[in-house]
């Protein structure tokens with residue numbers, strides 16, 4: 001997700017005296033692909049900067065300013081989107097604010113962020129769903145699992161079951177969103193559209209209250225419950241697909257709710273941050289006018305949470321396929337065996353095979369899959385769809401050598417069946433996440449404690 005405005009804003013605040021910050025930002029934007037910069041935008045960035053120096057600043061005031069940033073153009077084809085993202089993308093933390101503003105200006109964000117945020121809990125993003133009773137109770141947690149701290153009503157209500165769901169005729173797949181988003185925003189325009197058309201997959205998604213901005217272990221309870229519950233209402237094992245923090249949640253659930261391990265046939269991890277991110281480290285100063293939300297403070301590279309996670313949760317518990325890009329603008333490092341998304345194999349769990357897919361290593365470097373890769377783009381790319389199909393139709397994780405014409409998949413601009421609107425709907429996850437971060441009232445200046453059960 002292109003949440004990148006936040007770090008730049010925070011840097012803007014801590015480095016308030018640095019001259020030329022606004023000039024630098026504006027220079028970057030005008031020097032980029034969007035061409036001229038409107039007076040309106042100059043005003044907006046200027047106003048945001050002023051407010052960052054004002055102790056009374058509130059997230060909603062910032063959101064109103066963000067809502068002022070209106071697209072200057074709209075992409076007219078998926079090729080346009082690829083071209084724009086290829087130019088914006090790359091690992092350049094110093095220009096993250098420019099990147100986000102460019103995304104919105106280029107028509108790759110929602111048309112009005114403020115409206116989106118006001119409708120955050122409606123329809124496909126609802127967190128108060130009424131879902132049927134499972135054949136046998138799945139609450140309280142099974143013996144050997146950590147007791148849930150959240151009520152069953154709340155855990156179950158967060159599961160959104162679309163009308164396409166077959167209740168066990170097809171293999172169920174649980175889709176877990178990322179920091180600052182809901183399952184509807186994250187998946188409606190990609191896997192939520194494509195998977196129901198396949199006989200090997202039947203998706204539902206999680207709309208976790210608090211947008212995954214609350215503490216990571218708390219968010220994880222929703223995944224643990226959903227695995228038991230969806231298995232309970234389908235009498236089948238389930239698969240899980242997660243984006244970004246959704247992967248910390250899934251691994252944490254598999255670690256501390258071991259009842260889930262026998263129920264997961266496949267787990268596919270998109271842009272995971274199993275080692276947090278050095279970029280988030282730069283945006284979560286211990287003191288600042290806009291400090292981080294609980295889950296962000298726990299996703300820094302050196303957080304206490306990540307240190308705890310690395311001890312018990314850094315190796316696969318179930319057959320796992322990870323997919324990530326070396327040029328991720330949010331999660332770094334994301335290359336080689338030191339990649340945050342690189343999941344280990346535990347020799348005592350041989351059945352839990354792992355395949356780590358770093359896109360630039362397995363796709364031609366000049367293919368769209370390698371070139372446009374930012375944090376979210378794997379979601380709408382053809383490579384992920386091919387890996388999901390292969391994993392779900394075989395025992396164990398995906399195997400690239402089994403995929404017919406893998407290089408052809410890397411060369412596609414987008415997964416078959418996705419329209420321009422679907423692609424733009426998916427790139428909009430980034431600006432939506434930015435807005436939710438800015439708006440979220442709970443801020444911490446020190447990281448929340450790791451739960452006692454994990455010590």
Ligand SMILES: *[C@@H]1O[C@H](CO)[C@@H](O)[C@H](O)[C@H]1NC(C)=O
Pocket residue numbers: 235236237261262263
């Ligand atoms: C789920 O998978 C486990 C193996 O991990 C297997 O023993 C069990 O029979 C499966 N359950 C269902 C309902 O298919």
Ligand SMILES: *[C@@H]1O[C@H](CO)[C@@H](O)[C@H](O)[C@H]1NC(C)=O
Pocket residue numbers: 405407408409411412
């Ligand atoms: C592989 O896929 C590409 C892209 O869809 C296609 O152009 C090419 O013809 C395919 N090659 C084979 C051998 O099927």
